[in-house]
Amino acid sequence: MDGHLLLEVVTPERKVFSAEVSELSFPTAHRGYYGILPGHTPVMTPVGDGLITYVQNGQKFLLTVFGGFAEVGPDRVTILARESETPEMLDATTLTVARQEALQRLKEAKGPLDLAKAQADLDAAEIRSQALPH
């Protein structure tokens, strides 16, 4: 494959990422991950929570994504994310704190709503820490 895809990730707060990539995959809300190569059939689909993986010059990179919407075309992929970060935007110490806080809340949760919120925060922290460079 010598084709290239223009990957754009935008959130309401900022343009997170915009560059040419050779392949990528992103999580969907309904059935696992979508892997996209240049020349893909046009698709629109809701995006789930997880990691976007993209390949640039043979190297793999990660982005986090939380909810939103993807529009896939033959030569471009636009992801309108609710939230998204590059690893550079994340900080290991704040993540650890967020994770512990979520765990604490999970233990003390009263009612299913609290529980779900705490679980979601914990999941988000987990996803973010996976995106951090090891």
Add this chain to the structure above:
Amino acid sequence: MASIQDIRRRIRSVKNTQQVTKAMKMISAVKLRKSQDRLVAMRPYATKLHEVVGRVVTRFEGGSPVPPSVLAQAFLSPREENLIRVVVVASDKGLCGGFNANLLKAADAFFLEKGNMVAHLDVVGKRASDWARKHRHEVAAEFTQVTLPDLRKVALEIAESATTQYAQGEIDALYVVHNYFHSAISQGPRVIRVFPMAFGAAPESNAEISHLLEPDPNNVLESLLPRFIETEIYRALVESSASEHAARMSSMDKASSNAQEMIDKLTLNMNKVRQAAITNQIIEIVSGAAS
């Protein structure tokens, strides 16, 4: 004629006022930049989302069966407008020229036209809630002292409750009255209808691309439309915030230059009075010596 002492005192007091207006101008400039950054950052998102929704919606207008979800129907086959919800977005503080006055005039005009249909009124900003109280409009929700990072939460709250209300048939349309940010020197009130939304034709260049909607059209619309509503409201709030700071900046700039003008005038006056006093004294001495 006022004495030199009096004029000096006045100059000092005007100078103090000028310092305050200058400081306020600086603060507004910084805040304007923050709001404007946010606005610039979200515009690509909003435009993209608008495009995507437009493309999906026009697809269904082509005769495909309308999906059963209520929200989708709101966009595709709107109900007749009998009950509407309005969000009036003003500022918390004054001293920003015609910002609030113009906006509330626009809100008055809107109420004159559709006031009898308003079923639910939200106000953002203290000035808007004062206005509602003065005109005895019933306010359902009030958002005051909202900081810039919290605007998104407010937008989400309004969007969620509005969609629920639509689904339950309590409202048929959602309007937002806010200040639109053209540039740092030009802002103006604007009324937008967030939904149901009238879309023009899909962009020509993309007309032939027909996207697969995965997993199914209903699902796609279901996740797309709430986001769209939220973004439109958020955008209105951010525009209003940028407009407010821009308006305050320019009115404080005007106030500072007015103060400067006044100081110059008073200084001139003071010098004249002083010169007159000196001349008087010389005349007295000369005429005293001559006699």
